[in-house]
Amino acid sequence: MRSRLVQRFDRLFSYESPRVPALMRLLLGCLMLYDAGTRHPYVIELYSSGGDVFRSFINFTGSMPALPPRWAIALHSGYLAVLVAVAIGFCTRLSLSLALILTIYFNSLDVVSTLTKYSIISIHLLFWLAFTRCDQRLSVDSMRRHCRRVVELSPRWPRLMLRGLVCAIYLGAAITKMRLPDFATGDLLEFSLLDDAWGGGAIGAWLSERRQLLVVLGYAVILFEVAFPLLIWVPPMRRCLLVIACSFHVGLWITLSLQIFSPMMLIALLAFVTEKDMAWLVRFIHTDHVESQAAINGNGMTPMQSSNSPFRFFARLLMYGGYVCVAAAAGVWHGVAVDRYSEFGSASGKKTSVVGEPVPEVEVDEILAAYSPPYRAYFHRVATGTRSGYRQVFGDAARVHADGTVFVLARLLLPHPAMELEWQLIPPDDGEPAVIPGRVTAGETYISIGFRMQDDFKIGRYEIRLLARETGRAWEPVWSTEFELVD
């Protein structure tokens, strides 16, 4: 028993091929570069003292200062240069460490980017990748060593931690969803798909109308997020779960606007990819056969020691510093020349400086009338059926048999005011309607009612109407439907 523990402990410190960590580093660098690049024109607004800095943790005493605009542009340009270095593997460990520090700094200044959890995932990935030898493959650093045909192997434990990170992400996400009752009813998915910030795609909009599919998908997502951390360690299940995980994230990518969350997770999932899985890719990448075989065999490997002379080390450090400084200077020069925020008083900046756009008085009157929604706008969905389930109705309510029941279920949008309701069941030939009063308090999200159609009810076409009002106001029609009562 003890020897097995010792074996496991030793295995933690064994070495493996650096190919997968290198691929993760390359893709992560490119992805973060894309994300940071799209924000770069807005550095003054997002990260400088001249903009609207939204600190992530306002009451946190260790909040980092926002720099003046020129310095913020310089630092962000340097950040882009560091991310390029991460992607191409130039002074890789130094680049990963600097990228980690700068990612934490910029995210602490912008709550919007922090609210998207991928920025935190990227911080964890950068941290653990810095302990691997991801510089030994697919990198500028490796080219130098390749001339000497030396490939250092990578320690195994950082990749184990990356695997643990992915499992923790899925488990945490599953707990969040299990705590939200709206996830099980499909409401959360539906509203997310409809939202014009997070959802908004055509496929998402189409999917949002498939209620029962959303309920099934909701449960499937929770099942997957719980199963993945448990079963991914079982070798026969690994590939199958990886395929499901990739499909899941590609699905999210297509239906929701989560920025780079999905590709970030796909990169994190690479932590579970082995040398054997990489075999197909290896054909396309120049490889060292001995290294591959050693990595596949697993144990008993030791890293090769590189022989960096202090002179070379400092020369490279100097070159790296020069590269980042040139990038920062170029960024400042470009930022001042473009002067998007009219911050530097340049000619192009003055051209874009338009403060206030005239609005016709008629339009202002219309805006300031502050028209509030009709009551029907608070009702997101009203559904009818002949059977009632948990926050759902089922069955075709267009034709109801005598002695059957018509169930009506309404989903309200929050926030909404407290309202008085009036349900009306109007019999055929405009007979005297049956009126059932009701109420909905400000926090309620669902209301339901059932109309039992007794044997002695007249056969024919019935109508159900729903009216609403706030206390003391006039009734407004909200919704109506018709159904046929048959024998």
Place this chain on the structure above:
Amino acid sequence: MLTAIYRGCVVILIGSYLTLSAWYFQRHLVGDQQPCPLQYAFTWDMFPNYPMWSSRRFAIVKTQSGNYFRIFPGTRQQFRRGHSGTHSRFDLPRDDSRLKAAVAQAVEDFARVHTDDPPRYVFVCERYWPVGANALQTRLQFEESENSEAAQKFVRVIDEGPIVRSDAGRWQVRWGQP
């Protein structure tokens, strides 16, 4: 010796990371959320909330001569996000205090440029609509039933107030004093 030190450091690092993960995992499990950077970094709470209304926020000033100008989002708020790239950082997350601070800054910028016709009053408004209207089919149903753009989108005044010039020469908004 060096190997033993290396291994010891790695064990401490892994142990610390796993301890932090386990601690914040159990806090997340019991629902104890604190606004602390470390907890945020170790809590995987995707889908924490979801809006049921879409909205866009803007501000209008009335000048001394009675003209109106839309001053916000302005030159200082150029960053956009969201599926169609139409959300300013004040549309998501919706934080009224930050919004009012940014509008106050926009008022100052406006007053600095329009010295001959200074601003006198500001309205901070929100145009909003149910998220359901974002889906094309639902939007079409809305338009057919009401045949009006106004039926889909509603407006509320978040805050308003007169603009005064302080002794120090700064333009200030007295929020909530119509």
